[in-house]
Amino acid sequence: MSETPLPTIADRGALLDAWVAKRAEIARLEGEASDLLAARAEVFDADVRANPPHRDMIRRSMIAEYSAAGRISKTAAELGFHDAEALHEFFPALRDALRQGTITVQHLRVLIAAAEPVREAVLNGRLDAEALALYEAAVLAVAEQETPSRARPHAKQVAAALAGESIRERHARAASERGVTMRPLEDGLALLTAVLPEVYAVAIMDRLNRLATAVAAASRTRHENDLDLLFSDPAADRFEGADPEDFPFPEDLFPDDPRLLAYDRISAGGTYALDPDHDLHDPETDTCEASKAGPDARREFVAADGRTRREIEADAFIDLLLASAPSEALGTGLDRITATVQVTIAATTLAGEDDRLAELDGHGPLHPDIARDLAGHALGWNRLFLDHTGMVTKVDRYTPTEGMKRFLRARDQRCRFPGCHTAAHRCEIDHNHDYALGGLTELTNLSDFCPGHHALKHPDLDNGHRWTAHQLPDGTVRWTSPLGRIYDDCAPRRVMFV
Numbered sequence: 001m002s003e004t005p006l007p008t009i010a011d012r013g014a015l016l017d018a019w020v021a022k023r024a025e026i027a028r029l030e031g032e033a034s035d036l037l038a039a040r041a042e043v044f045d046a047d048v049r050a051n052p053p054h055r056d057m058i059r060r061s062m063i064a065e066y067s068a069a070g071r072i073s074k075t076a077a078e079l080g081f082h083d084a085e086a087l088h089e090f091f092p093a094l095r096d097a098l099r100q101g102t103i104t105v106q107h108l109r110v111l112i113a114a115a116e117p118v119r120e121a122v123l124n125g126r127l128d129a130e131a132l133a134l135y136e137a138a139v140l141a142v143a144e145q146e147t148p149s150r151a152r153p154h155a156k157q158v159a160a161a162l163a164g165e166s167i168r169e170r171h172a173r174a175a176s177e178r179g180v181t182m183r184p185l186e187d188g189l190a191l192l193t194a195v196l197p198e199v200y201a202v203a204i205m206d207r208l209n210r211l212a213t214a215v216a217a218a219s220r221t222r223h224e225n226d227l228d229l230l231f232s233d234p235a236a237d238r239f240e241g242a243d244p245e246d247f248p249f250p251e252d253l254f255p256d257d258p259r260l261l262a263y264d265r266i267s268a269g270g271t272y273a274l275d276p277d278h279d280l281h282d283p284e285t286d287t288c289e290a291s292k293a294g295p296d297a298r299r300e301f302v303a304a305d306g307r308t309r310r311e312i313e314a315d316a317f318i319d320l321l322l323a324s325a326p327s328e329a330l331g332t333g334l335d336r337i338t339a340t341v342q343v344t345i346a347a348t349t350l351a352g353e354d355d356r357l358a359e360l361d362g363h364g365p366l367h368p369d370i371a372r373d374l375a376g377h378a379l380g381w382n383r384l385f386l387d388h389t390g391m392v393t394k395v396d397r398y399t400p401t402e403g404m405k406r407f408l409r410a411r412d413q414r415c416r417f418p419g420c421h422t423a424a425h426r427c428e429i430d431h432n433h434d435y436a437l438g439g440l441t442e443l444t445n446l447s448d449f450c451p452g453h454h455a456l457k458h459p460d461l462d463n464g465h466r467w468t469a470h471q472l473p474d475g476t477v478r479w480t481s482p483l484g485r486i487y488d489d490c491a492p493r494r495v496m497f498v
Helices: 009-050 052-070 074-090 092-100 105-114 116-123 130-143 148-162 164-175 198-222 224-231 234-239 259-266 309-322 368-377 400-412 451-457
Strands: 179-184 190-195 271-274 299-302 358-360 364-366 384-386 392-395 428-431 446-449 468-471 477-480 486-489
Touching (some): 009 052, 009 074, 009 105, 052 074, 074 105, 105 148, 116 148, 164 364, 364 368, 400 446, 428 451, 446 468
Antiparallel strands (some): 179 190, 358 364, 428 446
16 A cells, blocks of 8 residues: 655645745735724714714724624724724834735734834924834834744833833833732632732742742652653753753643653653643734633643642742742742843943833843842843944853853843744753764854754754754854755844934
8 A cells, every 4th residue: 555655845845935925915914904994093083073072982883893893802903993093193114014914913013012102202292203213113123034922022122212211201100000919719719910010020930930840850859769760861861960940841842852751750750731721822912811722732740749830830929928938838948949030231220320221131121220129139240242233242250161151141032943932041052063063162153942942953853854053153043944944043132222
């Protein structure tokens, strides 16, 4: 019985090209749909001029009809009109990019939202109207090459550079909105919601993740036989002698990664399952959504005692708030695990000579007072040297080996595979040109890759599925896919203040 031949590389390439072309066509159609909404908004303005007292009900009626006709939610209809009106009035370059299919509607929502401080400053007369055109040019240069989630922090940084004073005031006003609320749920549960400055929220989630990983790793002390098996396994060499904070997160690994077996051995029978409510991505907004399961669900660790990672994180949250330190439920020796956030601040701002916004790396602008407060508690800082484009060129704090690691973390910020935004401290340092094949241990040959994308270039993979990566002189990492396609990932640049 003859087997059906596998598609050739050319066939696979043709399917990829057709999909990319169809995505661009969808973006162009989204642009046309946005134009229609903008035209309808002009009709709305005319209706209001004819009957001003009923402005609110006229708009409600319009939103209701488009929601019903399009079978979309009221919120989605409102967002569509909001974006269409903003494009028509303020952002002609973004509108053209959408019409040409070089960005998607998801990019559009991110860029318009991030531009709000600039629009506010222009409308208040604090900035010239040309600032919006400058914003468009700066964000499009990145958005046309990156995913919406990567474009978001860059756009927020550009807005901060243009409207820093306005953003500082907005952050100061917003700080008064912080608080904690509780709403009872069913079956003895409750929803505890905390509204906090972003930097502290990022730090809290980072520490909870680290605690949960350490709890899973700590069970090795209770299972000596499994430890012996684990550390005799070449696939788990990186665990030997490692600090629990250095363990990769299970959800960062591919399903067939042998290190998942290492976690199983650590937990003496622990398993992994797809958690349908954890870290799902809404394709419309590129943000987490907990309402549906799908292929993007993260692999969820299940410890020997039956707790999932989410449950361990919740237990840690309770312990840290009520007991001020991890309890026996989490295991001992966890007090030394601290949160990690990476902040970039100008030396003049750190010294109090000015109040320029700092940057919470990978997220966006940070109020200078918060950055200075963090600096006062930090054991040390990396001094970054930037070129005229904002690219990190040097870090000068530690001995060469440790300094190289700190340089890469400062330069890369996240995994250097196109579109991935796994934080650098959760990544592995890779020799782009394999060390075993003569690759040198130098900055021009080193990059941060998350465990999942690092595995794509493993030499044991068949060439029909293996990726390769090498670094260009400007720090760009150039990936070559099994189809021979080229994908470049540029190192993130700090936005220079203007």
